[in-house]
Every structure is written in C-alpha cells, then in structure tokens.
Amino acid sequence: MAVEAIATARGIRTSAQKAGLVCELIRGKNVNQALATLQFTRKTIAREIAKVLRSAVANVQQDEAFSGDIDRLYVLAAYANQGPSMKRVRPAPMGRAYRVVKRTAHLTVQVAERPLKIAKVATESEAAAAKPARAKKSAEKKPAAAAKA
Secondary structure (H helix, E strand, O other): OOOEEEEEEEEEOOHHHHHHHHHHOOOOHHHHHHHHHOOOOOOOOOHHHHHHHHHHHHHHHHHOOOOOOOOEEEEEEEEEEEEOOOOEEEOHHOEEEEEEEEEOOOEEEEEEEOOOOOOOOHHHHHHHHHHHHHHHHHHHHHHHHHOOO
C-alpha cells in the first residue's frame, strides 16, 4: 500500500481558476521536479502552491510507513477550490456603485509514494534456456562483421 499525505491552504487571495492553471503544471510529477517547476513559474500563486507542496511532503514524512526516500514521492493530486468571496462596493458615475468581488481559493496538494519496482529473478531453468538464444544471436552477427572487413 502506498503512503499518502495531503496539505491544504485555505483562503488564499487568488481566484481558483488562476491557481488551477498552475496546479496543472505539477500534477503527476515527482516532488523535486514539481518544486523546480513552481520555482521558475512566473505566477504569484506558484509560491503559495510550493508552500503547500512542502507541507504535504512534511506530512508524509511523519507517517511511520514512509520509507524515507523523498525521490520516490510524486504529486498525486493538486487542485484549487473556490473559497468565500469578499464583496466590496466601488463608486461609479451618477451616484451608482459597482460591485467588486475579491475571490479566494482553497489550495490542496496530495503526495504519494511510488511503489518499488521489484525485478523478477529468473530460475535456473529459465536462465539456462536464455543463454543459448543469446549465443546464437551473437554468432550470427560475427560472420556478417567479418564479411564487411
């Protein structure tokens, strides 16, 4: 079973749509690669998402089942939900007023540990059967090389 952890930042002063564009950049990437991507992304919200990602990594490190290898961690999910909007009033011509909506977002990043890929060890009979096949291939290549010379 893979180890997972989640971190959330609530009430961040940006729209969920703008934050979602940056979240798409890191979804599915390794943690180190995602942090590098966020560092060089020219969006202000990238700093906030990087904080949440670091927090999720710290959360997974607290788990007893975690192997300790940060290189095996990847971003399982990264999304931005809409938070509460602050409504303000701006004066407009002829005594009217315009409504200004200041949006907030809830940023969520979930990291998980990739399972180890265990290579299958060949039995003695499989290893013996594989060796003659390799010898045939190498024997076929040698005469062709000698004919060219």
